[in-house]
Amino acid sequence: MQRLMIADGSDIVRKVGKKILSEIGFLVLEAGTAREALQRCQNELPNIMIVDAGLDGALDLIANVRALPEGKSVRIYYCVIEADLKVMMLGKRAGANDFLLKPFDRKILTTIFADKAIAA
Known part of the structure; x- marks a missing residue:
């Protein structure tokens, strides 16, 4: 089973x-x-991460995960509230693989992640 971490300051976003x-x-x-x-990643690295751009220390988190042993294998989605090229480039430079627009819903998450849940 693939491990996915949601790093977001909103309890509701994480719960949904x-x-x-x-x-x-x-x-x-x-x-x-x-x-x-980061502490959870140091204990058990997820296969995929969704990191909210609004999270304090989000860019450092991405860079620190990349620096971990096997950290380069984690697929990181940088979650932004709008397609702001400057914010997206900062995420890319920190090590994000891809982007996810907020707010997301069932259709978006299913479309993006359904095929990745079974890929081991």
Whole structure:
């Protein structure tokens, strides 16, 4: 089972994301702060991460995950509220693989992640 971490300061976003992604086959981990997310990654690295751009320390979190042993294998989605090229480039430079627009819903998450839940 693929492990996916949602690092977002909003309890509601994490709860909704966890419910939807669990239903399509992920083992979903949650982190409300960048520090908590990094600690969890140091204990057990997820296969995929969704990191909210609004999270304090989000860019450092991405860079720190990339610096971990096996950290380059994590697929990181930088979650932004609008397609702001400057914000997206900062995420890309920090090590994000892809982007996810907020707010997301069941259709978006299922479309993006359904095929990744089973790929081991």
